[in-house]
Amino acid sequence: MDVNMDAIVAQTQGFSGNLSDLNHLQRILKQCEELFGAHTVSQLVSYLDQLDPCLHSLGYLYILKAILSAPVSKEEANGLLVTIARFINSCSVEQIRLAPEIFVFICRRFKDQVMSMEAPIRGVAPMLTAVCKLQVSSEKLTALHSDFLLLCVLAKCYKTGMPVLEDDISEVDQPRDFFLYCYYGGMICIGQKHFGKALELLHNVVTAPMSTLNAIAVEAYKKYVLVSLIHLGQFSTSFRKYTSSAAQRNLKNFAPPYLDLADCYGNGNISELETFVQANAEKFESDNNLGLVKQVVSSMYKRNIQRLTQTYLTLSLQDIANTVQLSNAKEAEMYVLQMIEDGEIYAAINQKDGMVRFLEDPEQYKTRGMIEHIDSSIKRIVVLSKKMTSMDELMSCDPMYLSKVGREKHRYDFDDFDGAPQRFNF
Secondary structure (H helix, E strand, C coil), X not given: CCCXXXXXXXXXXXXXXXXXXXXXXXXXXXXXHHHHHCCCHHHXXXXXXXXXXXXXXXXXXXXXXXXXXXXXCHHHHHHHHHHHHHHHHHCCXXXXXXXXXXXXXXXXXXXXXXXXXXXXXXXXXXXXXXXHHHCCCCCECXXXXXXXXXXXXXXXXXXXXXXXXXXXXXXXXXXXXXXXXXHHHHHHXXXXXXXXXXXXXXXXXXHCCCCCCCHHHHHHHHHHHHHHHHHHCCCCCXXXXXXXXXXXXXXXHHCHHXXXXXXXXXXXXXXXXXXXXXXXXXXXXXXCCHHHHHHHHHHHHHHHHHXXXXXXXXXXXXXXXXXXXXXXXXXXXXXXXHHHHCCCCCEEEECCCCEEEECCCCCCCCCHHHXXXXXXXXXXXXXXXXXXXXXXXXXXXXXXXXXXXXXXXXXXXXXXXXXXXXXCCC
């Protein structure tokens, strides 16, 4: 095909008006990828300047790919960050979805660049926009979800990542994307102290189907143990029966100090727990989990205070400190105030005499807000139930699934059958 860059730019400008022309343009651009590689970065940038990222998104996409596939100097990289961010924000959804793999490539190079510059916060907003443009429905997990969440973790923009985690994901193309989405999502929820949601996401990683154990599941399991202790006050080493055999056989072997911590926590002795943490601090630090371990210790103090509410109506701050082994009344007051603010207990402190009066839960479950919350939850459960029924029907008719079940029938008791790396340190 005898064509030059000026002709490609002209064709991009002329064939970006409708879907039929765009399909023709894409065939041309695919045939010209070798030609793009014969030009320098500065030459390609000059051609890029002749295109509108909003109107000519498809051509812009291919030229950007060629630029990012070539060696780029530090000065050029800084300028390209601005160019890519502008493209992500203004590009046409219809056009970039014609070449989603190239859009993902560009966005990931953008993510890698802001990370190498140690400026992850510069990528958070553009990557959120990229996820929204690539996602065809709220149930679909894109290849960019985990990259966006990673930037949120590194930039400590936990609140920005939370809305993405509210979607009920049911469509996944690559298992690795799902593992990373749940793992980074769990870390974001930990950062926001939404331990219930964090536990759900980490549970998804630990129990997800896997033929061999992967590093993501190992790191998720360690945090799963710690978050279980913080949120539930206990941890069970038993796996759900739908957990893969690879995880059931091997996960515990990679987390002995965490399981020992859970045993120590279960004894209820705060001094013993603190001694254990100090003795194993180096191991927890090497996993970058020491901060979370310290929250486990703090949660035991809180849980012991909660137990007092079941026995006493009033208690002095000094008595609370003595009972739960805090240093003094002032420290006990700090814990009680924080627990009141977080809704973990209901109490009032009399500052004059240092007495704490424990109260009943004021929620009567009859306010308008609570009724709306319950109604919303019921509707969500109904939608999920219908989705699960539909997925079950599709699976029951899938020839590959039926063939696999037939081959492995002897492995299951059908009377009880319900249905069917790298280290990540922060």
